[in-house]
Amino acid sequence: MKEESKSRVAVGVQEGVVRSRSRPAGILTVDAGGAAAEAKNQDELVWHELMNAQRTRKILSGPLSGIERLEGGWVVAVIYYKGCRVLIPMEEMMINLEGDGRENSDLVNRQTRLANNMLGAELDFIVRDLDEGTGSVAASRREAMLRKRQQFYLPSQDGPPMIMPGRVVEARVIAVAPKAVRLEVFGIECSLKARDMTWEWLSDANEKFATGDVVNVMVKKISGDSVEAMKVEVSAREAKANVNKENLMRLKKQGKYVGKVTDVYRGTFFLCLNCRVNAVAHSCNTASLPGQGDEVGFLVTRINEEREVAEGIITRIIKRG
Numbered sequence: 001m002k003e004e005s006k007s008r009v010a011v012g013v014q015e016g017v018v019r020s021r022s023r024p025a026g027i028l029t030v031d032a033g034g035a036a037a038e039a040k041n042q043d044e045l046v047w048h049e050l051m052n053a054q055r056t057r058k059i060l061s062g063p064l065s066g067i068e069r070l071e072g073g074w075v076v077a078v079i080y081y082k083g084c085r086v087l088i089p090m091e092e093m094m095i096n097l098e099g100d101g102r103e104n105s106d107l108v109n110r111q112t113r114l115a116n117n118m119l120g121a122e123l124d125f126i127v128r129d130l131d132e133g134t135g136s137v138a139a140s141r142r143e144a145m146l147r148k149r150q151q152f153y154l155p156s157q158d159g160p161p162m163i164m165p166g167r168v169v170e171a172r173v174i175a176v177a178p179k180a181v182r183l184e185v186f187g188i189e190c191s192l193k194a195r196d197m198t199w200e201w202l203s204d205a206n207e208k209f210a211t212g213d214v215v216n217v218m219v220k221k222i223s224g225d226s227v228e229a230m231k232v233e234v235s236a237r238e239a240k241a242n243v244n245k246e247n248l249m250r251l252k253k254q255g256k257y258v259g260k261v262t263d264v265y266r267g268t269f270f271l272c273l274n275c276r277v278n279a280v281a282h283s284c285n286t287a288s289l290p291g292q293g294d295e296v297g298f299l300v301t302r303i304n305e306e307r308e309v310a311e312g313i314i315t316r317i318i319k320r321g
Contacts, residue, residue: 046082047130050137054127059144061124062086063212067115075112079123079139086137088125090115094142096189114175117182120211121174124148124187148187149227163232165219168239173213178204181236185217188232197236199244201272203262203292203321216240245308247277251300257310258318261294269314271298279310286317293321 053060066078075090090111095118102110124144130137152162163169163186174189175182182191194205197215202208209215217234224230251257259273269281269290279298290296295318302311 046084050127057126059124061122064118064121064123075108086139088139088141092140092142094145117175122172145187146227149230152186167219168216170214171217173209176206176209181205181209185232190232199237199242200276201262201278244278247275251310253300255300257298259298261290261292277310281314284314290317295319
């Protein structure tokens with residue numbers, strides 16, 4: 001980052017920061033030096049760790065705990081690292097805005113909206129500036145993400161990249177919506193449709209995934225002509241065995257099973273049976289039509305091995321979702 005940008009970050013962080021380290025004398029304990037002294041020593045150790053991390057450009061991580069607008073208008077993300085308040089200016093969050101559907105909106109508002117959905121996610125950062133007098137810490141997620149891309153996606157002197165298409169790696173879940181899950185894969189953000197997260201159809205991805213989870217994903221494609229423009233395509237579904245197909249072969253024609261409606265589209269009902277099999281119903285023998293989230297009875301009329309689904313009829317509504 002240029003010197004001008006560094007100073008802007010420093011000024012923005014200092015403005016309106018809660019002076020977490022400037023506080024009156026602590027409570028005197030009965031043993032006159034026990035817990036209070038230990039707390040003070042712990043604070044000093046954390047501050048020393050942050051100073052070393054700034055000097056060595058070490059990547060640290062912590063949970064995203066808040067989004068704030070400071071007095072001067074700066075919008076910052078707040079991370080508490082071992083109790084120490086770390087602020088990341090929104091311009092240093094490097095949030096992937098592709099596909100958010102708000103291309104004509106204000107940039108900071110777009111970033112803030114997505115950052116709000118990321119609350120609770122574990123994020124990497126590199127310390128950029130510290131002020132021991134006020135206890136303020138300014139950091140950059142962008143620098144940490146670029147460092148990880150360089151480290152894991154580019155070849156080194158010792159050999160090929162650590163991450164290549166076909167490899168299964170861990171990814172952090174940083175946001176969850178009903179039909180999509182946002183992941184961070186070693187410094188690169190990407191969004192997956194719920195159907196690419198698991199072999200079983202879901203009515204709401206929140207039923208199975210939560211911000212802060214770590215999931216395995218299969219790397220499908222890596223693209224980009226620079227570290228800043230690098231993109232990755234992954235599939236969480238292909239990183240695990242397809243139990244849906246195995247369970248499908250255990251079903252019996254004319255057998256009746258219980259399942260949940262995951263979606264309804266143009267009169268077709270999509271279900272996930274309790275025996276972990278995906279199913280499709282084109283008709284219902286019910287007084288009223290079921291909706292998404294309803295628990296229903298399902299009669300199998302055909303086992304479609306090619307599409308790996310059971311086909312049949314919804315016979316009754318057991319419970320409204």
